[in-house]
Amino acid sequence: MVQVNFQVLAELDAAGRAALLRRSETDLSMFLEKVGPILEAVRTEGDAALVRFGRELDRAEGLTREGLKVTEAEFDEAFGLVEPEIVEAIRFAIGNIRTFHEEQAPEPMWLKELRPGAFAGDRFTPIRSVALYVPRGKGSFPSVTMMTSVPAVVAKVPQIAIFTPPAPDGRVDAATLVAARLAGVETVYKVGGAQAVAAAAYGTETVVPALKIVGPGSPWVVAAKRLLAGVIDPGLPAGPSESIILADETVHGGLAALDLLIEAEHGPDSSAWLVTHSRQVAEEALAALPGHWAAMTPQRVEFSQAVLCGRAGGIVLTASAEESHAFVNDYAPEHLQILSEKPFEHLGRITEAAEVLMGPHTPITIANFCLGPNAVLPTSRGARTWGPLSVHDFLRRSSVGYVTAPAYPELAEVAKRLAEYEGFSSHANAVGPMRDAYLKR
Numbered sequence: 001m002v003q004v005n006f007q008v009l010a011e012l013d014a015a016g017r018a019a020l021l022r023r024s025e026t027d028l029s030m031f032l033e034k035v036g037p038i039l040e041a042v043r044t045e046g047d048a049a050l051v052r053f054g055r056e057l058d059r060a061e062g063l064t065r066e067g068l069k070v071t072e073a074e075f076d077e078a079f080g081l082v083e084p085e086i087v088e089a090i091r092f093a094i095g096n097i098r099t100f101h102e103e104q105a106p107e108p109m110w111l112k113e114l115r116p117g118a119f120a121g122d123r124f125t126p127i128r129s130v131a132l133y134v135p136r137g138k139g140s141f142p143s144v145t146m147m148t149s150v151p152a153v154v155a156k157v158p159q160i161a162i163f164t165p166p167a168p169d170g171r172v173d174a175a176t177l178v179a180a181r182l183a184g185v186e187t188v189y190k191v192g193g194a195q196a197v198a199a200a201a202y203g204t205e206t207v208v209p210a211l212k213i214v215g216p217g218s219p220w221v222v223a224a225k226r227l228l229a230g231v232i233d234p235g236l237p238a239g240p241s242e243s244i245i246l247a248d249e250t251v252h253g254g255l256a257a258l259d260l261l262i263e264a265e266h267g268p269d270s271s272a273w274l275v276t277h278s279r280q281v282a283e284e285a286l287a288a289l290p291g292h293w294a295a296m297t298p299q300r301v302e303f304s305q306a307v308l309c310g311r312a313g314g315i316v317l318t319a320s321a322e323e324s325h326a327f328v329n330d331y332a333p334e335h336l337q338i339l340s341e342k343p344f345e346h347l348g349r350i351t352e353a354a355e356v357l358m359g360p361h362t363p364i365t366i367a368n369f370c371l372g373p374n375a376v377l378p379t380s381r382g383a384r385t386w387g388p389l390s391v392h393d394f395l396r397r398s399s400v401g402y403v404t405a406p407a408y409p410e411l412a413e414v415a416k417r418l419a420e421y422e423g424f425s426s427h428a429n430a431v432g433p434m435r436d437a438y439l440k441r
């Protein structure tokens with residue numbers, strides 16, 4: 001008999017409310033401890049460590065040094081292994097994801113005339129090299145391949161490499177290779193987990209190091225990114241999936257339960273809450289769950305029950321829509337779905353959510369795969385300061401300034417005054433008479 005976690009917010013004290021905000025990433029101490037030696041082994045042993053961990057942790061018995069990088073032949077073969085309908089779906093999704101990210105991409109440069117003859121702006125250039133992490137443990141993720149590859153390609157990053165764990169047969173998921181090639185990425189390493197982050201950071205005989213790594217992963221990956229943050233830019237924090245379904249009285253609770261199960265099925269370390277002020281919706285959802293579980297595969301039933309019957313998921317009944325909004329903002333979910341016939345009435349009250357999906361026709365599934373916005377999103381309350389993965393994650397921004405001769409005297413005078421106040425004589429000299437002497441020559 002499964003007992004879904006059902007919380008009435010008004011009955012909880014401060015500690016009880018705080019406990020609802022916990023995620024599996026909240027305490028990474030065990031992972032941080034175990035990951036350290038893996039990172040050190042990759043740093044000192046290179047490919048040999050990647051092969052050893054691939055065999056031990058991914059059970060890829062046949063993995064060899066020569067086989068760490070996917071070959072052209074493996075790419076070609078992948079297209080024969082994937083159903084044509086799946087290839088078509090990948091093409092469709094990439095089309096939308098590309099359109100969205102092209103729209104998001106900034107102009108290469110903007111300059112504004114701030115004062116007559118004085119110009120300033122921003123210039124965007126691609127980061128030289130990035131690593132894209134595509135998980136493969138509790139599922140295979142061609143979708144993550146698309147979500148990470150497309151913005152990197154749109155940003156014109158010259159060196160892009162995907163890191164993904166090998167399966168026990170030593171292969172990379174075929175649909176991931178199809179998605180990589182269709183998105184425009186040709187380098188794929190059969191390396192996953194913490195060892196992938198280390199390989200991307202330090203490089204090995206086979207792996208060319210990168211400046212930045214993006215992409216979601218298990219707590220092993222999250223812990224490795226945290227430890228190597230001084231060596232490689234770890235990008236936004238994207239760990240185990242999490243969602244809130246915010247439902248009001250205009251929808252049926254059975255629909256809310258259906259959507260609650262979307263992210264709950266990722267793994268036992270995921271988080272998924274239905275938040276509603278309607279007792280009827282909450283009770284309908286509770287009643288509908290067994291029927292929905294009957295339509296799921298056994299492994300996904302196990303994962304989602306672990307989430308919804310554990311401490312990181314379930315149903316939260318609030319006293320009002322306002323209390324629901326406040327809970328959502330406090331929680332700062334990765335995915336938020338507003339399940340209401342009038343979703344825009346709620347949107348204005350939501351400030352902290354990495355993704356907000358509006359209304360009964362926008363379930364998280366559609367955004368996970370093919371709507372267009374990026375589904376690699378910050379987790380573990382990262383949405384309080386981070387947004388979704390975007391083209392900007394692959395671009396470096398530099399300021400550009402240009403002062404013409406007529407504009408110079410006014411700016412030089414102000415700068416000189418401030419330089420003298422701060423006690424910087426060279427700064428002041430560079431905008432004083434000594435400069436004028438050179439400029440007049």
Ligand SMILES: NC(=O)c1ccc[n+]([C@@H]2O[C@H](COP(=O)([O-])OP(=O)(O)OC[C@H]3O[C@@H](n4cnc5c(N)ncnc54)[C@H](O)[C@@H]3O)[C@@H](O)[C@H]2O)c1
Pocket residue numbers: 034057058134135136137138139141144165192193194195216217218219220221238239240241266267269270334375376377378379
């Ligand atoms: N935030 C997002 O945008 C987003 C998107 C998709 C998926 N996800 C999340 O990403 C996660 C993917 O996790 P996953 O497990 O499926 O794949 P993963 O590739 O992240 O993790 C599997 C790897 O973990 C390592 N590992 C496993 N057990 C280990 C051990 N005992 N010691 C050391 N290393 C070990 C192995 O190297 C293995 O290759 C899920 O939690 C999913 O919810 C998040």
Ligand SMILES: N[C@H](CO)Cc1c[nH]c[nH+]1
Pocket residue numbers: 141143144240241242263334368375376377
């Ligand atoms: N929900 C994930 C992001 O948290 C994305 C995804 C891919 N496949 C299924 N789901």
Ligand SMILES: [Zn+2]
Pocket residue numbers: 241262263266368
């Ligand atoms: Zn998902």
